[in-house]
Amino acid sequence: MAVKIVVRDITVSYGSIRALDGVSVELESGKITSIVGPNGAGKTTLLKCINGIVRPSAGVVFLDGMDIRKIKQIKLARRMGHVPQLPPLHLPLTVFETVALGRRPYVSWVLSKKDIRTVEEAMKAVGIEHLSDRYFDELSGGERQKVLIAMALAQEPEVLLLDEPTSNLDIRHQLEILNLIRRLAREKNLTVVMAIHDLNLASRFSDIMIMLKDGRIFAIGSPREVLTPENIREVYGVEVTILTNPHLLVVPIGVVP
């Protein structure tokens, strides 16, 4: 099935701060869309809007043509998984129990055989089988991030929203997780939207790139279209050279005075 998300003209204000200002975008299934932009540009807020965690003061998010405000949160939870930017500081559960929280939208009391199987598969997919009986609080930052990705997968979502999924990982695990995300997007035809800081990884792993600046879309398109020295200078205030062989590579030169 092909899920389509349409974000139409959303605006979010926290008090006097405009976190998002008239953002419109269409996201297609089977594609990875990455959101880039400096700190505070509104990446997290955009993901939260798509997930219905933050209600925009204006504008609408449609999931397959349906206004998400009209979809019950629990129904939405069966279709969308969200991996937050910050893992909880403290969670007194084992890894298995934590990933099993992803079954919350489906269970009423006991975990059925199918629930348990889904949890196991999710853990295998991100490669955390060996952590099953460890306590979440005793894990490293990267391990926690993987547990949360597994939890989102246990929701069996059609849409996967990831907020800086690689920020706590070493270079090997960054590649592993992004490969996994790409595989899931292809195999299960997932719609993947992720906020990510590393422009080089973003360019390698995304089909579409959205560049945010001050709550507005500054540029959108393929990584090659978006990652130009001009755009990066304008949005980040950094002078860069772009190499394109074999992969696109952003090489920072210096801060624009």
Next chain:
Amino acid sequence: MLASGYTRMSKRRVFVLMLLVLALPLIVFISMSVGVLPVSPLGLILASLSPNHEVNPVAWAVIWYLRLPRALMAVMAGAVLAIAGVVLQGSLRNPLVSPFTLGVSSGASFGAALAIVLGVGIVGMGAYLIMANAFVFALLATFITLGIARLRGMTAESVILAGIAVMYMFSAGVTLLQYVAREWELTELVYWLMGDLSKASWHRLRYTVLAVIVCIPLFKFAWDLNVLMMGDDAAKSLGTDPSMTRVACACLSALAVSIVVCMTGPIGFIGLMAPHLARLVVGSDHRFLMPTSALIGALLLSTADLVARTIMMPLELPVGVVTAFFGVPLFVHLLLRTRREIWR
């Protein structure tokens, strides 16, 4: 099998639950046997069944009208306080929360003080005036707390802070009433404020059953409380409405605790202690944590009341004093001994 650890843990938890369930009738039985007049309830029951045997009517009355209702009251009140404690700690994500955090106990105390000192009340007279007043003001305090918290979006912090403010307000009221009370009123009030089970009767037990029934729907929120551990945002994206869960848990538990407290007075520490002890034995999954807390609360209050009745025989202490004097050191000891941090 990745789930084997989980399955093993679940089995262990069910086993712990069963042990606790078995311990309940035991403690009730002991409570019925021990006291100023030592009797064997079993012998009494056997005697009453055989036709040509004389039953000691005094022993019978002591057991049937005093000890049994009191033992059952301890079980149910303890369970209600513990359940309320665990759902409030969970929904407000704070280990310091007790059933009284919402202002229930101070509200009830103020209501009781009004009735005892000024004879002012809503309905009824005598003991019922005190009860009805305590109940009404306990609920009133809760609604004021939730009303204030609503203005701040019903976040966990707002509920806790509003509860503390309301608690101070009603406590000041109680202090004022103590100041103007006459000597015998003061004695009665102070005794009420300590909390005890000596007024248990079959009649009052009916209300306690009602309180237990009010707690049953709380189990529906076990999964919601589990995902709330992840924080409000994550809970929302997993399909739980955090503020709805908080309001439902707060209202139901406040109602149940108000029913109990208006009869027993504010018995402290059970509602704080039982959930933590339960976490030590079964972990934090609320599907296991809630029933375990309830059983531990029941056992704790039963034991405390047994101690209260017997430690200075023939004198009886209020059970609230016992839970504080013996419960707190025990609790601190257990908390300090545990290896793993259960709360941050």
